[in-house]
Amino acid sequence: MKGPLFYSKILLFGEYGIIRDSKGLAIPYNFYNGALKKSEEPSDEAIASNKSLRSFASYLEVLQTQQPDLVTFDLESLKNDVETGMYFDSSIPQGYGVGSSGALVAAIYDKYAANKITVLENLTREKLLHLKNIFSQMESFFHGKSSGLDPLNSYLSIPILINSKDNIQTTGIPTQSVDGKGAVFLLDSGIVGETAPMISIFMESLKDKGFRAMLKNQFVKYTDICIDNFLHGDMKSLIGNTKKLSKVVLNNFKPMIPEQFHAIWQQGIDTNDYYLKLCGSGGGGYILGFTEDLERAKASLKDYKLEVVYQF
Numbered sequence: 001m002k003g004p005l006f007y008s009k010i011l012l013f014g015e016y017g018i019i020r021d022s023k024g025l026a027i028p029y030n031f032y033n034g035a036l037k038k039s040e041e042p043s044d045e046a047i048a049s050n051k052s053l054r055s056f057a058s059y060l061e062v063l064q065t066q067q068p069d070l071v072t073f074d075l076e077s078l079k080n081d082v083e084t085g086m087y088f089d090s091s092i093p094q095g096y097g098v099g100s101s102g103a104l105v106a107a108i109y110d111k112y113a114a115n116k117i118t119v120l121e122n123l124t125r126e127k128l129l130h131l132k133n134i135f136s137q138m139e140s141f142f143h144g145k146s147s148g149l150d151p152l153n154s155y156l157s158i159p160i161l162i163n164s165k166d167n168i169q170t171t172g173i174p175t176q177s178v179d180g181k182g183a184v185f186l187l188d189s190g191i192v193g194e195t196a197p198m199i200s201i202f203m204e205s206l207k208d209k210g211f212r213a214m215l216k217n218q219f220v221k222y223t224d225i226c227i228d229n230f231l232h233g234d235m236k237s238l239i240g241n242t243k244k245l246s247k248v249v250l251n252n253f254k255p256m257i258p259e260q261f262h263a264i265w266q267q268g269i270d271t272n273d274y275y276l277k278l279c280g281s282g283g284g285g286y287i288l289g290f291t292e293d294l295e296r297a298k299a300s301l302k303d304y305k306l307e308v309v310y311q312f
């Protein structure tokens, strides 16, 4: 048995802001994927994954008992498959901000949900919101509060634009220019991040009036402008505004940036070779980079591994 593939995602813009109603833009990232699978001779990884699925199945049982109107599953098949060794065979790194638990949630919903909303039907705003709500509650098993956006992106495999909490839509993004000099890339911090403590730090910071003002007048403002620039293919403005965003993040989201990356973050701003921003909740995992000139960014970051995700 091997199920369909579910992909990783990248939240290009909107981390933290979407908790406070900024815009957000998430795109599928097809470099990594995962699928439900059974194997005769499971590896240690498969055994660990199976164990995690077992607890997830119990959680879903409670969820559907508590909220039968939200979603129900074919629990008998799910439990039976878990008993007979099913696991999530995935190349998506865990705790890296590219949605490993989101892809898993999407795969489970796809295979076991009753009356599921499918990708093929007309996805009205109401249906999208309903799906996001289901996914949010399913995914909260893995890291507490979840917006449900990761599984939604993985399930639909199309870019999603968040206009506000209750207003989301699927969207197109400008076609890549494969020989373009400009690029969006991932920088591997080599550290596994944890989502929940980062969100706690953010929530704590929100108690401060100055932080709230910075968020509204700078962070959310530049996030929203960057998304507009990106969607309209205005890459010149995008680069200028990611520079502003990069500065705001370095000055105000330090706990979310591993310490050994503070200097190269600043170096990008000083040299204009690249601009860094958070990729998801931060604290490790990937850092997202934007550059007008990929070769220059590569030379400047020669000691690091870059993965290009989009060229323009």
Ligand SMILES: Nc1ncnc2c1ncn2[C@@H]1O[C@H](COP(=O)(O)OP(=O)(O)O)[C@@H](O)[C@H]1O
Residues within 6 Å of the ligand: 034, 048, 049, 050, 052, 053, 087, 088, 089, 090, 093, 094, 095, 096, 097, 098, 099, 100, 101, 102, 104, 142, 143, 150, 194, 195, 280
């Ligand atoms: N292949 C897998 N099999 C079982 N559980 C997985 C798998 N991949 C991810 N998970 C679960 O998802 C958690 C990581 O999700 P999360 O904290 O949301 O990080 P991220 O989504 O940034 O990768 C893991 O701790 C694990 O419980």
Ligand SMILES: C[C@@](O)(CCOP(=O)(O)O)CC(=O)O
Residues within 6 Å of the ligand: 011, 014, 015, 016, 017, 018, 019, 096, 097, 098, 099, 145, 146, 147, 148, 150, 195, 199, 279, 280, 281, 282
């Ligand atoms: C920090 C946050 O805004 C983005 C998600 O981060 P991550 O991809 O789970 O690391 C949290 C959320 O909106 O669920």
